[in-house]
Amino acid sequence: MDIPSNRYRCPLGRLQPQHTDLEALKERGWREQGLLVVAQDDERLDWMERQLLKNIGERLYGTPRQGGRHG
Structure with missing residues (x-):
């Protein structure tokens, strides 16, 4: 007699973080x-492109705070 195997899916499984490809x-x-x-x-x-990004960022949002990632 074949009994279908219904797998129990734990409700906590959906709370586990999913890997996101940020790029x-x-x-x-x-x-x-x-x-x-x-x-x-x-x-x-x-260098030119980095400087352009820095200029745009400072124009739109001001200078970065000291102690930050890029400060």
């Missing part, structure tokens, strides 16, 4: 909504 999320944001998320010290950028 894919940033790319999707750019392609779908025109949002750009990039760190000022991203190694893929040259």
Whole structure:
């Protein structure tokens, strides 16, 4: 006699964090909504591009606080 094996799914399983590919999320944001998320010290950028990002960030949001990630 074949008895179907119904696996019990623990309700706590849905509370475990899911791994998020941040680079894919940033790319999707750019392609779908025109949002750009990039760190000022991203190694893929040259000095000019980093300086441009810094200038735009300071214009829009002011200078970074001392003791921060990039301070």
